[in-house]
Amino acid sequence: MKLGSIIPAPLRKPAKPGESDAGKGAAPADLKISPPERPSDAQRLGERATEAPADVLAWVDQRTAASGLLTGMLYRKVPKGTNWFYTLGSATLFAFIVQTVTGVFLAMFYTPSATQAYASITHINNDVFLGQFVHGMHKWGSSVMVILIFLHMARTFFFGAYKYPRELNWVIGVVLLILTMTMAFTGYLLPFDQRSFWASVVGININGTGPVVGPYLSDFLRAGPEFGATTLARFYAVHMLLIPGAIIALIGAHLYLVAKLGTTAPPWLRGERPKVAAPVSQLDAGVEGDGAPPAR
Numbered sequence: 001m002k003l004g005s006i007i008p009a010p011l012r013k014p015a016k017p018g019e020s021d022a023g024k025g026a027a028p029a030d031l032k033i034s035p036p037e038r039p040s041d042a043q044r045l046g047e048r049a050t051e052a053p054a055d056v057l058a059w060v061d062q063r064t065a066a067s068g069l070l071t072g073m074l075y076r077k078v079p080k081g082t083n084w085f086y087t088l089g090s091a092t093l094f095a096f097i098v099q100t101v102t103g104v105f106l107a108m109f110y111t112p113s114a115t116q117a118y119a120s121i122t123h124i125n126n127d128v129f130l131g132q133f134v135h136g137m138h139k140w141g142s143s144v145m146v147i148l149i150f151l152h153m154a155r156t157f158f159f160g161a162y163k164y165p166r167e168l169n170w171v172i173g174v175v176l177l178i179l180t181m182t183m184a185f186t187g188y189l190l191p192f193d194q195r196s197f198w199a200s201v202v203g204i205n206i207n208g209t210g211p212v213v214g215p216y217l218s219d220f221l222r223a224g225p226e227f228g229a230t231t232l233a234r235f236y237a238v239h240m241l242l243i244p245g246a247i248i249a250l251i252g253a254h255l256y257l258v259a260k261l262g263t264t265a266p267p268w269l270r271g272e273r274p275k276v277a278a279p280v281s282q283l284d285a286g287v288e289g290d291g292a293p294p295a296r
């Protein structure tokens with residue numbers, strides 16, 4: 001089966017000039033004499049929407065022009081030599097989506113109260129259908145996401161992808177890294193067992209030792225001068241509302257810049273010098289080589 005036949009029309013790769021579904025090659029003779037006027041996108045989609053009222057995709061596209069954005073994202077050019085290391089950003093994104101989906105299911109059964117939090121986690125693990133599985137995915141998934149984000153950051157660093165014009169995307173990435181670490185930190189307290197309680201006490205105290213903002217930060221995290229019942233509510237709100245919202249917005253900006261600026265070529269291909277004929281002057285002087293400037 002041809003791939004083109006299963007991709008909905010609005011998302012299909014735009015045809016290159018001279019290329020059409022009818023076959024490649026020269027334009028039909030009558031087109032050469034008087035080429036017909038090309039219908040505008042709105043007209044074309046309008047016809048599709050009237051011809052097939054059930055074509056929901058065309059109906060939505062006519063009103064949003066979203067297919068242009070999607071085809072731009074899906075069919076953007078990538079440089080030669082891209083490899084598996086370039087998938088680490090998408091892998092981080094996938095890990096974030098898994099965390100979001102499993103987190104939503106956990107939130108349906110979790111109670112963010114100092115007296116009931118631990119019992120609700122025990123209930124999820126022991127009584128809820130697939131509860132232990134979903135909880136396990138969320139718990140291990142957080143470590144997976146942290147590992148992947150560091151690997152992705154290392155890839156962009158070692159491939160020089162932080163340089164002009166991608167500095168802003170690097171800065172957005174650094175904020176995403178801090179937010180991801182904060183997600184892991186605030187999530188750790190939620191089971192409210194002995195380990196998570198004392199680990200959070202230590203974590204908050206470490207934050208308090210930071211210069212200038214340290215004491216304010218630890219007061220904010222504790223929701224007051226003492227670690228208490230409100231601390232759990234504070235951590236829960238930060239963990240499931242504040243930071244996910246910020247991460248989603250920043251991932252949107254990050255991906256927009258990736259599509260806008262394109263992907264960086266691997267450094268070993270970027271450094272390649274074009275092969276040119278050796279200048280006659282060098283040949284006369286008996287200089288060997290492929291024409292590349294002499295090494296200094």
Ligand code: HEM
Pocket residue numbers: 085086087088089090092093096149152153156161162166169170171172173174176177180251254258262263264265
């Ligand atoms: C939630 C976290 C993140 C997600 C979901 C994410 C996602 C992505 C994706 C899908 C790409 C394009 C594919 C690729 O090059 O791998 C990308 C590119 C990029 N990311 Fe991230 N990223 C995240 C965090 C970070 C961090 C922590 C940094 C660095 C501090 C960073 C810096 C960059 C840069 C500079 C590019 C452009 C790469 C290039 O042009 O070759 N990202 N990111």
